Amino acid sequence: MHGVDVAVSDNHSGLREAIAKQFVGATWQRCQFHVMKNLLDHAPKKERENVTAAARLIFLATDRKEAERRYAEFMARFAETAPKSCVC
Known part of the structure; x- marks a missing residue:
């Protein structure tokens, strides 16, 4: 190719x-599928729905700046409740 x-x-x-x-x-x-799978594999069960929703917002960002802003929000939001999802 x-x-x-x-x-x-x-x-x-x-x-x-x-x-x-x-x-x-x-x-x-x-790929987004594998990113999401790893996030959810490392998230506590009680946070999986929230992690999914927040990660989708990152994927749906219209530009890099917005994606980076949403990523920073994700990291801050889940640093304590889903820390393994923040490092996978």
Whole structure:
């Protein structure tokens, strides 16, 4: 393939290495499904619904600045109640 700008996958190191070698210059992005799965796997059951809603707001941001603002809000909101979701 030629002209690949962005490659999306899970965080498998072999995939990331292959993408870097085969699609030189392409940006790698972790897929939203796997991000969400990891967030929820690490969230306490009582916070899963809230973590889901807050993460979706980040994904739905219309630009990078808004996504970064929502990400900062997510981190502040869940630092104590879902700390493992803040570091996965």
